[in-house]
Amino acid sequence: MKKRTFLKLSSVVLTGSLLPPMSSCKESKNTRNAAKELLSTKEFNWARNFEYSTQDFQYPKSTEQLKELVKEMKHLRALGTRHSFNRIADSTEHIVSLRELDKVISLDKEARTVTVEAGIRYGELAEYLHKEGYALHNLASLPHISVAGACATATHGSGVKNGNLSTEVVALELLTAAGETVQLSAEKDKETFYGAVVGLGALGVVTKLTLQIQPTFLVRQDVYRNMPLAQLKEHFEEVMSAGYSVSLFTNWANQNINQIWIKRRVEKGMMMKIPDTLFGSTLATKNLHPIEAISAEHCTEQQGVPGPWHERLPHFKMNFTPSSGEELQSEFFVPREKGIQAIQAMFQLADLITPHLLISEVRTIAADSFWMSPCYEQDSVALHFTWKQDWPAVSKVLPIIEEKLAPFQARPHWAKLFTMSPMRLQSLYKKLPDFKNLIKQYDPQGKFQNEFLEKNLYGV
Ligand SMILES: Cc1cc2nc3c(=O)[nH]c(=O)nc-3n(C[C@H](O)[C@H](O)[C@H](O)COP(=O)(O)OP(=O)(O)OC[C@H]3O[C@@H](n4cnc5c(N)ncnc54)[C@H](O)[C@@H]3O)c2cc1C
Incomplete structure (x- = not known):
């Protein structure tokens, strides 16, 4: 021992x-x-819905150590903060976590960029940037995730004009299967760069990322309750554009949207008059958790109190458990113009979905240029499901949801649970052949392949 x-x-x-x-x-x-x-030396993901298939976890303390590991190992997967719900980060041999490589390397005020080690978490980076007077354009619902892990899976927040978090990346450094360092930037390596950022951990281990920043800003968050579906149908674009970032929460019951979270940018000293009602919904007078039975203590401040961007854009505070904890998650992206139809389609499945659900969230994401992003060249609406942790039940509902969303060419979130056939998934990514060529170039022997990628990118 x-x-x-x-x-x-x-x-x-x-x-x-x-x-x-x-x-x-x-x-x-x-x-x-x-x-x-x-x-036991068992290793689990954040939600503990699966155990990793190896117990060999390495935590290199320097890029040199990491390089040696990559050279030595025949098969490995890079790991961030373990927040994925499926086995995308899993390996039967070695897992190399970048949790010790989490420093800010440099801040370029002139170019308005920050360069970080890949294992840094958004929460820590955001604190640093805010103190220096800067901000990122957006954050996911939680600040606990690593920058590399989030960008590898096209993690997103909300906002009709906000691309996912990968759209902040302007350059990255990658260790290929041969242990060679490759630097890619949006400016110099156009096509390869757009193939590599949402890389699913398939091209190598990302060691550094350079992100676009902007001057820090304030955000206020207001929550409305109970919007009838009929109102949302009439005013979908207006509702989703009512703030910098808008999220709808529903359990698909009673033709009702339970909560509408609106995050608005606030200029210092500016007075903002917020309406008490919004298309049939009413302004909440206390802080709320999206799952109303849970205390709002875990949630970022609401009721219009202005605060720094990183304390309002995520729904959950850094030092508290995000979401519910014991849960599963799935999410599907559809073209924005089909968003309201897809939402209506989900309401038709309420009897099947609601008994197994903790809460659903609807968000918007602006189109991007990353080959493997679910929002590739498509302004999108994302339909998210936080499930009770009951995989036998959820695995029966997912195929029905996927079938219902098939006419909208719905793409699943890379890091969440789905049951779609590999052939169907592959047909949804027109740049997949180019991505496979990139994999061949950086990893000809399949060092970074795992069962998840083999099944979903190459299986039938
Ligand atoms: C409570 C909760 C809330 C969430 N909210 C959101 C949300 O609001 N929006 C959203 O889009 N998603 C959300 N997610 C999903 C989450 O953003 C993704 O699972 C994301 O990938 C997590 O990052 P991670 O660091 O935990 O990555 P991991 O799960 O550790 O790894 C994910 C992928 O990234 C790869 N990877 C990690 N580090 C590297 C590296 N250095 N080099 C190469 N590849 C690497 C891994 O190989 C793997 O393929 C949520 C998840 C949870 C648990």
Whole structure:
């Protein structure tokens, strides 16, 4: 047994033996579970809906160490903060986490860019940028995820004019299968760059990213409750454009949108008069969690209180568990002009969806140029599902949702759960042949391939 594991284990056992009698029954069970977890070297993703297929996790502390690992290993996958719900980051051999490579490398105020190590999390980067007077254009619902992991899967926030988080990338550095360093930029390497940013971890290990920044800004967040579907149908574009970033939350029951979160940019000193109603919905008078049964303590401040961009654009605070914790997630992207039809189609499935759902979110994302982005050359509406953690039930509903959304050419989120056939998925990406050529160029022997990629990019 490793010395560190032994020390941790003995402290658990010791603490357990000192527990007062009243709690000993419950606590000793917890203690036994904790001891069991420490003894096992099992590794799980954030939601703990799957165990990784290897226990060989490496945490290099320098790019040189990382380079050696990449050269030595026959097969490996890069890992960010483990927030994916499917096995996109999994490996049966080695997983190399970039969690120790999380520094800001440089801030170029003239070019308005920041260069970071790939393992940095948005929450930490955002704090740094804000202190320096800068901001990113958008964030996902949570700040806990790594920049490299998010960009590799086209992670997004909301906003009709906001591209996903990958659209902030202007340059990146990648270690190829041969352990060679490749630098790509939007300016110099047009096509290859657009193939590499949403890289699904298939081209190599991203070590650095340079992101576009802008002067820091303030945002206020207001939540409206209960908009009838009929109103949304009439005013979909107006509702989704009512702020810098707009999210709709619904459980698809009663032809109703439960909550509308509107994030508006605020100029310092500017007074903003917010209407009390919006197309049949009413302004909330207290902070809310999208799942109303959960305390809003985890959520970023609402009720129009202006705050820095990174404390309003994500729905969840950095030091709190985002979302529900025990959950599964799926998400599908459709063309924006078909958004309201796709939403109506989901309402028709309410009886099937709602019993297994915690909450759904609808967001908009502007078109981008990344080959493997679900928003490639397409302004999009994303229909997201936070499910109860019951895969047998969810796996039966997903094919029905996918079939219903098929007429809209819906593309699944790369990091969430879907059941679509590989052939169908491949048919939705016209640049896939070019992406496969890029994989051949950087990784001819398939060092970075895994079961997820083999199935979804090459399977039938
Ligand atoms: C509570 C919760 C809320 C979420 N909210 C949103 C949301 O608002 N919007 C959204 O779009 N998604 C959302 N997601 C999904 C999440 O953004 C994606 O799963 C994202 O990929 C997570 O980043 P990560 O660092 O955890 O990546 P991981 O899950 O660790 O890895 C994801 C992929 O990135 C690759 N990768 C990671 N690091 C590197 C690297 N250095 N080089 C090359 N490849 C790399 C991996 O190989 C893998 O293919 C949410 C997930 C959770 C759990």
